[in-house]
Amino acid sequence: MNNPSIFENPCPICKKKEATLLCDYVTEYHSQSIIFVNGPYAAFKAANEGPRLDTCDLPMCEECAKHITDGVDFCPHHYKLHQQVQLPDKLRKYQNRQKQQQRKEMYGTQS
Ligand SMILES: [Zn+2]
Numbered sequence: 657m658n659n660p661s662i663f664e665n666p667c668p669i670c671k672k673k674e675a676t677l678l679c680d681y682v683t684e685y686h687s688q689s690i691i692f693v694n695g696p697y698a699a700f701k702a703a704n705e706g707p708r709l710d711t712c713d714l715p716m717c718e719e720c721a722k723h724i725t726d727g728v729d730f731c732p733h734h735y736k737l738h739q740q741v742q743l744p745d746k747l748r749k750y751q752n753r754q755k756q757q758q759r760k761e762m763y764g765t766q767s
């Protein structure tokens with residue numbers, strides 16, 4: 657008999673192995689500063705310090721984890737998403753062209 661409850665931390669995906677990894681997919685970027693209009697500067701500083709992103713952190717076993725690169729693994733759900741986030745090559749050149757144009761508009765007149 658193979659009882660999954662023998663693991664303290666069973667993998668939620670296959671429920672057969674122990675979860676030893678966490679999904680590293682970034683679910684939220686805190687790129688914008690939190691602003692307190694009338695707050696003291698110390699409070700502003702504290703709120704804007706520390707790691708600026710949240711990751712999925714879904715526990716999973718080594719077999720269910722999708723290895724991306726050294727120290728980075730995604731859960732199957734986010735791996736699928738990750739693949740869709742990337743534009744196919746034939747569309748990416750249009751994306752790059754647009755980005756270059758936007759950069760020129762933003763910084764071009766200043767220097
Ligand atoms: Zn698993």
Ligand SMILES: [Zn+2]
Pocket residue numbers: 679680681712713714730731733734
């Ligand atoms: Zn995930």
